[in-house]
Amino acid sequence: MREIHVEDIARAVRDLCIRANTELGEDVTAAFERALKTEDSPIGKEILTRLIENADIARKERMAMCQDTGMAVVYLEIGQEVHITGGALEDAVNEGVRRGYRDGYLRKSLCDPITRENTGDNTPAMIHTELVAGEGFKLIVAPKGGGAENMSQVVMLSPSEGIEGVKNVVIQRVKTSGGKPCPPTIVGVGIGGTLEKAALLAKKALLRPVGSPHPDPGVDRLEKAWLDEINRLGIGPQGLGGRTTSLAVHINTMPCHIASIPVAVNLQCHSSRHKAAEL
């Protein structure tokens, strides 16, 4: 059995919080560059150019690319042969978030849902833990801003509505959201499972590199067709008109009940932030 001390977990989470908020993934900047070539709107082009510049400043100055440094969504993949020592896992993750948001000059954006009082240190983290075979320990920190999260949705469809019904939910969500989720967005779609599984499938779909094909050719075709349809809406960068409304549609599926089609749409703003580490 492999032992991992909670202090190592806290340190890793701290570093990932800072890196995720200051270093935009190269897959996203590459998608901005591609979009610049197809964008017809002068305002849209200017916004894309400034977003590339913004990512560059953030990286060089180790400064948050966006002031909404988000809720810290933390995915843990823990090998079942691992023994965590020195304290509780959840406390260690929250300690890492506390340090990362303090040391990285990141905004503390969490509050009590009823009193609206700020928790002061950006905890608690939104932790999703998965036990896997082996003795690995993988962490992903994915800060999620409020603007795009507010435009997300879960719907329970009837099987009669089929994949066409799913598509309508996705397109309608993007259309209704307009400029609010900070387009160009990445559209995470979860199809199947239960209510909560669908939401998690959609959120996890956002972790896939932008521009990478879906391993299932049928799902890959859906992703490309839906993206094409979304980019015909004209919403454009920041909703001010243009061809680049979304950079990608990412779909995750799993089997569901014979009576339903759970569909979740989790929108991700262009500050698509996630960084991973292995202990």
Add this chain to the structure above:
Amino acid sequence: MSDAICLETPLTSGDVKRLRIGDRVLLSGVVYSARDAAHKRMVALLEAGAPLPIDLAGQVIYYVGPTPAKPGQAMGAAGPTSSYRMDAYAPLLMEKGLKGMIGKGARNPAVRQAMEKYRAVYFAAIGGAGALISRSIVLAEIVAYPELGTEAVRKMQVRDFPLIVANDSYGGDLYETGAKTYRIEEPCA
């Protein structure tokens, strides 16, 4: 932005009348930050007939909750937040003299009508460009509600803050016309 209009705050009705949707603006002068919690408090004061912590006449409010500034910085990352959450409060503030709002995303019909009635303008800043926009903010001090932290009201001195006129005082709405311009309709079968 060589074709941009340079504007100085406070804004006059004349400044506002010149602006049309799609215009690019470089804004300089004082702007005040306020978002959800500060708006709620200010509107509660107005409804109670109490004075506001800031004089709104000719002023511009920026919907922003910045990250903490690093040592040596005037301001941390400071991009706009979604404006629709301030829609419930904005018309009353325009009635009290507010001339400009800076944020991101579309406004509701009541806000757009109030902009026509009171001659005010809504500017879109680039959402998510927090590090870049930080460079346009040369000074900042908290002038009200320090206990709100990132949501406190700050008096910010800005220089050449790049903006786009999203709603003008003639009922123009770039969110609507922009999307219409670039929409590709499916041909009828």
